[in-house]
Amino acid sequence: MTLAPGAEAPDFTLKDQDGDDVTLSSFRDEQNVVLVFYPFTFTGVCQGELCSLRDNLSEYQSASAQVLAISCDSRHAQKKWAEEQGFTFPVLSDFWPHGAVARAYGVFNEQLGCANRATFVIDKQGKIVDDFESPNLGTPRDKAEYDAALAKL
Numbered sequence: 348m349t350l351a352p353g354a355e356a357p358d359f360t361l362k363d364q365d366g367d368d369v370t371l372s373s374f375r376d377e378q379n380v381v382l383v384f385y386p387f388t389f390t391g392v393c394q395g396e397l398c399s400l401r402d403n404l405s406e407y408q409s410a411s412a413q414v415l416a417i418s419c420d421s422r423h424a425q426k427k428w429a430e431e432q433g434f435t436f437p438v439l440s441d442f443w444p445h446g447a448v449a450r451a452y453g454v455f456n457e458q459l460g461c462a463n464r465a466t467f468v469i470d471k472q473g474k475i476v477d478d479f480e481s482p483n484l485g486t487p488r489d490k491a492e493y494d495a496a497l498a499k500l
Contacts, residue, residue, distance in 0.1 A: 352477055361417065380469040392487050412468070
């Protein structure tokens, strides 16, 4: 990862699963953001991670944090997956230009053409307060890492 705590989070606008634009800077002064990059829609580890976010969403809401999940999949695939899994948070498509936001955050996997499994916790001023990444695509992030990051807000 090329960004570190204290850095300004790169702004972006991406389509969510419903085709609506979501702009990171629109949360400024309103909500913290938990930016969750994941490799692939419809895969087991990613499903487990996002279902854990879904099941613990009240913890993020208590921290005044909006969860935004991002992969390089199309929004159409993400819409079907979000509906099947009951994701109520935005699932954003970094499909085209392919992986541009993942690249801006330094987490694009060039070999596989996907985002690495990485999380950035961003405060209301748009600064990164914490970040963490799995050692590989097959290893899920630990909930304790999210808890520790939220405590820094």
